[in-house]
Amino acid sequence: MTQPLDPSPDRYLGCAGWTLPRAAADRFPAEGSHLERYAAVFNAVEINSSFYRPHQPKTYERWAASTPAHFRFAVKLPKAITHEAGLVGADETLARFAGEAGALGEKLGCILVQLPPKLALDPAAASALFAALHARFTCLIACEARHASWFDESATRLLREAGVTRVLAHPVVAYTGPFVPTAPTAYVRLHGSPRIYYSSYEPQQLADVQAWLARQPASWCIFDNTASGAAVPDALALQALGR
Template identity: 50%
Template sequence: MRIFMQGSKHSGFLALDGTAKIHRDQTLIEELWDPIMKTWFTEGKDDARITVIEFVPEAGYYWDNKHGNLVAATRMILGAAIGRTLDDSIEGRGLWPRCCPRWPTIPPLMSRTASSPKHASRNIAASLLLGTAGWGLPRASQHRFASADPADSHLKRYARSLPAVEINSSFYRPHQRTTYEHWAATTPPAFRFSAKLPRSITHTAGLRDSESLLQAFLEQVYGLGERLGCLLVQLPPSLSLDIATANDFFGILRRLHGEGGVAVEPRHASWFSPQGDALLAHWQVARVLADPVLHDPGRIPGGWSGLVYCRLHGSPRVYYSAYDTALIDALAHRLVAAAHEAESVWCIFDNTASGAAAENALDLVSASVACEAITNMEPQ
């Protein structure tokens, strides 16, 4: 299905391609109903002629003028007078991966915006923190992590090819500070680690009365020094949002951890709500975009917008299924677009059981570099 939208005669053109589903969801009809609609649907909300069309975009094209209709019209008149095209347009194309079809909400892949993006001057592709959960190198992928010294550790080889990694073992057992220090010393200065909080905090304690546990964990993980890029808080599916408990926990975490990056991966539906997002944004905590998506609001990142953190667990078979080239390319475009706005953008592949994560992460790095190169070549 294709939808065309237009702001005015000479501005605001948007075309979206996607799939549509027609149904009669009474809850949505109630939500979308406006009294003026009774002009056409004379029996009100229960009128049998009412249907809801749910549209999920997959690709799109956007065109507009940069400086408003008056400037555009002046350029058109002047161009006609002198016989030249005085371009004042901006355009872009967008792709929506199947795992997160509505992310991000900013106009996707706009080549340039009228106002400069926050991070236009930096190398966006190089700033993306892409990697896998753990740094094990599957035999089938080891040729892509070449090393001049056969004695090099997997981590050292991994860090030459990927810019970030997620430490999952910290969820199951503590590591000595010297272990973290060794890992940091093995990697280049720009490399970043994300460390997962222990399950004793998230699952056993349920975020309650955990200050001493947090202190012990932070004392250990701070051995990473400046290479510690983010803390990951993965919550059990049964842990619902309790405002008082969550405020206490994140307040303590912020007091102990300062302004360091924090992302939370909730799985109970109550966290995917305006109240949940507002609480997380208050404490500058990002809500993870996880695939497979468990709840519809989880199709876009939530919480604090300064950090974007994606965890791709594999779909349809969790921890096993590889992501195809089309999705990797589309995801690269979305991450590059997000990196123009957010301070930090992470994407971690957790489909490690089949060894697919390493290949997917390497392919995403290449696709992101290509995407940024194409964006930089487009006319401003």
């Protein structure tokens, strides 16, 4: 079984979900729920199911109780806010979401805002949403935008002033040139390439990721190439590089 890295308050590594592929099962404890076994090795997980449907507070409470004290969850904002409402007029949905995800307590480490490729930056709407998120949550707020308008100088300034970290995604979508961070804590989402959500990363790619993360003051790194079970082996390989 893989032994976890020493708990760190500023370095988080995990996957989008805690499904354990059979090929990597021997790297985790034999006993316990999937989440308990997963959390014995990684110190973070990203909950993507919240994007599609609500979860009851008692579900979040159960997940929090199943993990060690140092473990943290990133929870994706519902698509009803990001994709259907376009960030506007979703106060009721946001309040409900806050009441649900807030049940994670101190184990809520990040709210992830993933935007649709067609959603251009509306500064007023974005600022209002980020302010509303900060009013309800004390954790990190990370934004994965996928429209070019979210990557110019004015957008960078808006994110910095709003206290929101710009997600570094791979494959890169919507921007070219060097990545410009907007907050001290980096949030990296690795979706798999060349086949998004499926492909594993090559050893040199993982080494490059580790080198970049090592230069950041604090970081989250989430593998989202889960469709073929590649996320867990890739996360284990990256974890080994950081020892």
